[in-house]
Amino acid sequence: MSEDGMIAAADGSMPDALRSDADWRLFQAALDRAALVVLGRLGHSRHPNPGRRRLVLTRSVADLAADPADPRATFWNPAGLPIEAVLDRVGIDDGTIAITGGTATFDLFLPHYDRFVLSEVRHLMLPGGVACFSKGHPRFVLPGAGLEARDMDVIESGVVQTNWIRP
Template identity: 40%
Template sequence: MPALRIEGYVIVSADGRLADADNVMPDELKFEGDKRFFTAALDRADLIVHGRNSQEDQPNAPKRNRMILTRKVGATAPDPDNPKAILWNPSGASFEAACAEAGVRSGTVAIIGGPRVFDMFMDRYDTFWLSQAPRVHLPDGEACFPGVPARSPQEILAAHGLKPGQPQLLDPADGVSVTPWRRVA
């Protein structure tokens, strides 16, 4: 199988959270610069992978090929609600088999969450794009990765062999930036 490039994307609060206590991404974690960055990345991706609670509410979302993780199917199955999506149970099929079922054998795969989905790919990411909103705090919210807040998202990425690149400022007024964490060969 030709190479798949695996990239992760998340925006987190200062305390490493991606959602509030109700498991919803709050408005205070939504920034125009980050939305533009995220939208452009997903527009370039060949496949979007996420859990049942993670999604993207964007105009191009229905046009994107996607794989939704679930335990409701044995291996893979068409998504009855979306002709551009398949359902995937990692216990029943390998990631490569699920990608082939989705018609993606090479290109970029964008992993957009949630925490368990991010964790499944920790040792496979080529790049993980960590956006941070340093002025937002969600102390009772859902952590972006298993192990947060005992360890920071940066510590977890580093523990999996990823190294930070140069941060890019996305929303200067709010201090929101994105840092590419890349695998060093």
């Protein structure tokens, strides 16, 4: 994200200045280890990935439905079915569930995180961009949800990664 807490520019695009090769490698490795990747519909449409098990948040289904274009993806409307029932129906009872965004997805899972890995591009501001959390900057939202900042590392020049952990 940018220093002002944005995960994309105002038009929803990811500016080159927000991209980090080191972060991308770490992110992809974490997704490879996850039992399930949860993301919003726009992210799923923009970045198809038929190799990973995906749960895609959308209002276009009543509760749960298979993605006809990807046998490893399932569409889910959180208003129609609680996450516990979803995990049972898709057969996830163990392993890491990786929440990759966007804003509504991050907001929905805020009470459930036991860990949130946040990579921040220092000195980059995206005024009017797409916020990580609707309630404010992650440095304020995550502690308010009971997470503590730990293990802050510079992963690339100008990019700091912080692990937020629920004690």
